[in-house]
Amino acid sequence: MISKIVPLLECSRIFSLPMTVLSWLVVFTYSVIHSGNVWYGLLSLVGVCLLHLGTNVLDDFFDYKSLIKLVDFNKIEYLKNTQNTKCRYLVSGVLKESQVLALACFYFFAAGLIGIFFFVKCGTPVLKIGLAAGVIAVLYSFLSKIRLSEIAIAVMYGPLLFCGVNYVMTKTIPWEIFVLAVPTMIMTVVLLYIHSVMDFDYDLKEGHYTVANIFNSQLDSLVVLKIFLIIAYVSLFGICIFDISDWQVLLALLTIPLAVDLYKSTTDFSLDNSSVPEHKWFHFPMENMERIEKLNAESFMIRMYQSRNLMMYFSLFLTLGLILANL
Numbered sequence: 001m002i003s004k005i006v007p008l009l010e011c012s013r014i015f016s017l018p019m020t021v022l023s024w025l026v027v028f029t030y031s032v033i034h035s036g037n038v039w040y041g042l043l044s045l046v047g048v049c050l051l052h053l054g055t056n057v058l059d060d061f062f063d064y065k066s067l068i069k070l071v072d073f074n075k076i077e078y079l080k081n082t083q084n085t086k087c088r089y090l091v092s093g094v095l096k097e098s099q100v101l102a103l104a105c106f107y108f109f110a111a112g113l114i115g116i117f118f119f120v121k122c123g124t125p126v127l128k129i130g131l132a133a134g135v136i137a138v139l140y141s142f143l144s145k146i147r148l149s150e151i152a153i154a155v156m157y158g159p160l161l162f163c164g165v166n167y168v169m170t171k172t173i174p175w176e177i178f179v180l181a182v183p184t185m186i187m188t189v190v191l192l193y194i195h196s197v198m199d200f201d202y203d204l205k206e207g208h209y210t211v212a213n214i215f216n217s218q219l220d221s222l223v224v225l226k227i228f229l230i231i232a233y234v235s236l237f238g239i240c241i242f243d244i245s246d247w248q249v250l251l252a253l254l255t256i257p258l259a260v261d262l263y264k265s266t267t268d269f270s271l272d273n274s275s276v277p278e279h280k281w282f283h284f285p286m287e288n289m290e291r292i293e294k295l296n297a298e299s300f301m302i303r304m305y306q307s308r309n310l311m312m313y314f315s316l317f318l319t320l321g322l323i324l325a326n327l
Contacts, residue, residue, distance in 0.1 A: 008103055011060065011089045012053040015287065019157075019191055019308060020052045021045065022315035023184045027162045028169070029322045030180055030245075036169030040118070044165045047114035054107030055137040061100050062141035064090040066206065108137070118168050125173065129164040136160075145208050153192050158185035176244045183239070183252065183318060186232040187311040193228060194262070194307040197221055198269060198300055218270035225266060229259050232314070249321035255314045258282060262306045269303060277302050283309065 028041045089095040115130040136143070136152050143152045162181035163173045196203065196212040200221065204213050215221040233256065239249050265277045276298045279286075286305045292298055 007089060007094055011057060011095060011100065011103065012107075013056040013060075014053070015304075016056065016191075016308065017049060017052060019188050019311050020049055020161075022312050022319075023157050023161055023188060024048055024165060025319050026184050026315055026322070027165045027177070027180065029319045030177070031166045031169040033322065033326050034170055036166070038169075040121075041165060041169045043114060044118070044168050047111050047118075048161060048165070050107045050111035050114070051133060051137055054104050054111060055140050057100055057104040057107065058138065059141045059144070060090065061097065061104060063206075064097070064100075108134070122168050122171060125167050126164070129160055129167070133160050133164070144210070147209050147211050147214070149196070150189050150192060150211055154185055154189050157188040158182065176242065179235075179238050179242050180244055182235040183232050184311070184315050186228055186235065187314050190225065190228050190232065191304075191307040191311055193225055194266060194303060197225065197266060198273070198303060219267070222263070222267060222270060225263060229263065233259070236318070245322055246325035248324040249318055251321040251324075252314050252317040254317055255310060258306075258310045258313060262303075262310055265303055265306055269299065274299055277306065285309065 024045050028036075028045070031041060032038060090097065090100060112130075112134075115126065118126040119130070133156060136156055140149070140152055143149055158181040159178060162177050162185075166177050167173050193212065196210040197218050199208075199210075200213050200218045202208075203210050211224060212218070212221040215223075233253060236250055236252055239245050240247055261280070261282075268275045268277065277283075279302070283302070283306060286302065286309075289298075292301045
């Protein structure tokens with residue numbers, strides 16, 4: 001049983017799920033502080049995780065359909081590209097197209113059931129937020145090909161996630177929630193952007209037009225990464241300035257060394273995409289490293305873990321700050 005479930009979870013890119021959980025944790029904590037319904041908040045976590053996994057799977061399905069239409073597409077050669085883990089289970093034949101599509105439908109159906117429950121219990125705003133999230137999830141693969149993936153993720157992990165969770169918990173959508181959403185929203189976009197930078201050449205070859213490959217090279221595209229990181233940290237001060245919470249939220253500034261390390265690591269990749277970052281103690285957690293090393297995918301996956309973990313630690317410190325400010 002477990003041997004059948006593991007490929008499905010890996011196909012769903014479950015390693016990226018912490019960015020959803022930690023984004024949710026920030027708004028969940030804020031909503032609990034403002035007398036939100038804890039049980040509804042926990043149920044909303046299940047819903048957003050299902051939507052996230054469904055989006056991942058459907059994105060891979062559509063990418064695979066595009067790949068096999070390429071005249072020069074060769075399964076054996078593609079699988080040698082250990083950096084690109086997308087569609088691997090489809091290309092290798094471990095999972096069939098019908099299975100992947102069924103998995104995506106299962107995730108969306110289960111998320112839809114939770115959405116219907118909240119619609120009945122909380123009213124029309126849930127329907128509007130749910131439909132907007134559903135449309136973006138289904139169209140994400142298309143949006144990622146026309147330089148809109150960063151905007152799609154920002155909307156999903158910013159206003160939609162924060163407003164949705166806060167509304168089902170408190171039945172309100174205060175303006176403060178939009179300011180609170182900015183730091184973690186940008187950090188989540190950073191993770192996506194790192195992926196786009198490392199897939200610079202492959203995206204161009206496969207017809208994916210991203211914000212990163214607007215530039216002439218991977219190295220040039222890092223100016224956007226620098227801007228994103230600056231915005232994420234500066235926006236923390238907005239939470240204090242607008243009196244949404246107190247100075248304790250600035251604990252998230254402690255992750256700046258991790259951000260600097262990530263930027264340097266991505267710069268090294270841009271100069272030599274076979275370079276493997278030095279494994280430092282604060283890079284934890286990095287799961288499945290033995291398998292990743294066997295695939296010679298350390299160069300890509302360690303940097304993905306770095307960006308994911310930066311987002312995780314950033315969100316955890318922000319959450320801790322919200323809690324300490326209200327003790």
